[in-house]
């Protein structure tokens with residue numbers, strides 16, 4: 001894959017302009033607390049979907065006294081329609097590792113772990129070669145960049161193909177060699193994570209932005225995007241459009257403008273945020289992709305005029321029935337009931353009363369499920385029922 005595989009709106013791709021080592025050297029020249037202040041002041045929010053402020057997360061972990069601490073890179077990328085992290089790891093692994101190393105310096109950790117999804121096994125050698133090279137360049141290892149006592153290493157660990165292992169506590173269970181099931185929270189990983197020690201879990205893209213902020217500065221990052229969603233975002237665009245691929249756009253771009261860029265202007269809807277995100281209909285295409293409007297981890301699936309919305313809903317619910325870990329009842333039983341409900345809708349045998357019951361069940365799952373999987377698995381279905389009533393009832 002060539003280095004310009006990530007498309008922009010005619011600008012230079014940000015990641016391609018950041019030389020390996022520069023962000024780390026800048027970070028090592030300042031006190032640890034200033035690194036966290038920079039990340040916090042930039043208002044960088046997690047790119048894995050939930051949008052938690054990275055500086056605040058790092059600050060919590062830095063405040064913990066217990067050691068050792070860990071920095072984890074979430075490279076599970078299992079959300080349907082998401083493939084931006086794969087490209088970042090292929091082309092800009094240095095930036096990701098640099099973000100981890102800067103995070104290690106900031107919170108006081110000496111080990112980083114990359115949790116790589118099973119389907120990306122082909123990237124393992126590339127990542128391990130990058131680790132080896134960075135050690136040879138003294139960008140990893142002992143006394144990094146000549147800073148006495150700053151030691152940090154990175155290891156790659158493989159996932160085994162479960163979507164739920166992208167959830168940070170299930171990821172940690174899996175890393176520890178247990179079945180990948182989400183933990184009760186609190187305690188949060190920043191207090192008690194990997195091996196019950198303070199741990200920061202960040203998305204691949206979040207980590208890659210950290211050295212960019214170190215090099216270009218807080219004001220540069222804040223000058224892009226919106227007040228509550230600063231910076232650029234990488235979007236994985238697929239579906240019914242002329243130019244699918246990975247794009248760098250500023251946060252706050254409208255759905256309509258994004259569709260223009262990717263050649264999908266005749267879409268009737270866009271599924272934003274993967275299977276766990278919402279379906280945005282054409283009448284809402286002026287809405288903005290930003291945490292304060294339509295939040296997203298970056299998956300954009302364009303839905304052309306000929307698509308059957310119930311087929312989409314069926315596909316999504318089928319996925320969640322498969323991927324629920326089964327630990328809690330609202331998710332294990334609820335997803336199955338919703339899938340059967342979609343099948344009844346398709347067959348024209350679902351009464352209005354039962355549809356209301358299904359909506360009630362979906363809302364209950366959102367509040368009663370233990371982790372984000374069950375809390376979000378009905379979001380797409382509810383938005384499809386809300387916006388495509390004609391298609392659903394016209395059967």
Ligand SMILES: Cc1cc2nc3c(=O)[nH]c(=O)nc-3n(C[C@H](O)[C@H](O)[C@H](O)COP(=O)(O)O)c2cc1C
Nearest residue numbers: 046047048076077078166167168202203206372373
């Ligand atoms: C079911 C489920 C799957 C998830 N999968 C991923 C994933 O593949 N990659 C990711 O970065 N975050 C994923 N997350 C979010 C993580 O739990 C966590 O919020 C994220 O890794 C934190 O990093 P960030 O703050 O940099 O976004 C998932 C969450 C849930 C509930």
Ligand code: SF4
Nearest residue numbers: 325327328331371374
């Ligand atoms: S919500 Fe679903 S995936 Fe999450 S713990 Fe419960 S059963 Fe498992």
